Amino acid sequence: MPPEIFTLAQTPITAHAFNADRQELAVSLNSNEVQLYSRKGQEWIPTETLSEHDKLITSIDWAPNSNRIVTASQDRNAYVWTETPDPETGKLIWKPTLVLLRINRAATHVRWSPLENKFAVASGARTIAVCSFDEESNWWVAKHLKKPIRSTVLSVDWHPNNVLLAAGSADMKARVFSGYIKEVDERPAPSVWGSKLPFNTICGEYSSPAGGWVHTVGFSPSGDVLAFASHDSSITIVYPGGPTVYTVRLPTLPLVTLSWTSEESIVAAGHDCRPLVYAGSEQGWQEVGTLDDASSSKASEGSRSGFGSSGGVGRLKAGAFATFRDADSRGQNTGSVSSDTKLNTIHQNTITSIRPYDIEGGYVARVSTSGVDGTLVIWDTNEVSALTARMGGVRI
């Protein structure tokens, strides 16, 4: 099915999260508030605004079973929001609970663990706060994963066993930690990542291939494989046994977000504004195409004649070249042509978040993306189209 496209705002979307039945949506529109939407047919209707944070909300996650929202912000706080009846009116309202994060820099990313009894908050304080609920005091307390993180942690992802945690960091490393908390966790079964797993065990540490910040990390559905994308325009897939490490170099700008769609495929997106699909196994990985079939959008083929053959150049060169060529040989100032600023991708700016939307038996049939262009798109992961022929003229 074709992608569903929703323009939610003219401002960037810094984070988005759906509830369990995908009828409600929480986004941060580059501000200190969470905007909730409710789905009505083909539209998202704004419903509530959650205000408690003082600064930009960097990440949102919505626990599907316990229906709780957790938000992380640059104000160094996280809140857990629970829907409870208002004591006076009886109406359901979202009530925040403060989390004692004990970090002195911005919180950058937050994710619920699979059992929803813990969540992990990445931060600029070279720390990951693993938070669990303390029944006695009735608040969320944090234990810190500190060593050997040397810089801001940009993303976290939970292993399906509820204990292991992957983290990508600006010190150019992706790591796998144990986030085992005695009070809430059962002892995990041994896995490819190790068998003895006290808190803060380092189960794996992998460098980005050419020194880029690790923007995003993700465990495969089984948890046996780790993928991360870094700012050196590459995506790396790690099988911890050997370890066997595959790096796919991109011909384009860096990826900043990824989501596994099955044990053998990944959808990733970033500064090139289109979701790319990677497929592979323990024998090797490669790019197989994109979900954004540019030919179906409003692209005009004619204006990029002569650039199609050079494949893989990316949009920068062709766009700049066309501008100078028009100015030089035709005396045209393309700045005045409105179509010049329009990308022929669906997202008109960097995609900052990609998340599983529709999961059928361990296989992700649809993913959702949001980005700097204020657009939310839901993609069918089976609609993969080849990329090579179109690379030369992404910008018209």
Next chain:
Amino acid sequence: MSVLNIPFRKIDIDKYDEDVLNDEDLYDADPRDPSQVLEEARQRQAAVRSSLAKNNTAEALEIVLENAPYGPNVDEAKEITLSTLLTILNSTKATEITAVIKSLSPDAQDTLMKYIYKGMAMPGWGDISGSVLLGWHEKLTEITGVGSIVRAMTDRRVV
């Protein structure tokens, strides 16, 4: 203006940070000894000359881009490698460039991009004509895409 000139702005605050992150923490150091690196650079220079004498540009480039020196304390080896590389670039016919680049490994292509930028950053562009470096840059970008430029910018293993 005065705000920018206040002496406290020149204090090295990292000195007071117990857990300061240094450049060398961000990449794996070259395991080779600096003198060995220099020796290898000289050997490669000689090997490149003999490849060029045989008119084998692809082989010459492969030799010079393999195990390129990076990191601190190997400035002389870096200079030798750069000048060797610029000799190769300068002596290659424009029509051959694309085929030569295609024969390189992806690693070597990325390293070549680093050297092209290093060459362009030098005063006087390392005494070779600007069109040579720009020509190589254009052809290389056609093959590797802008991704290679991104990697040349992010990589702390500066050549």
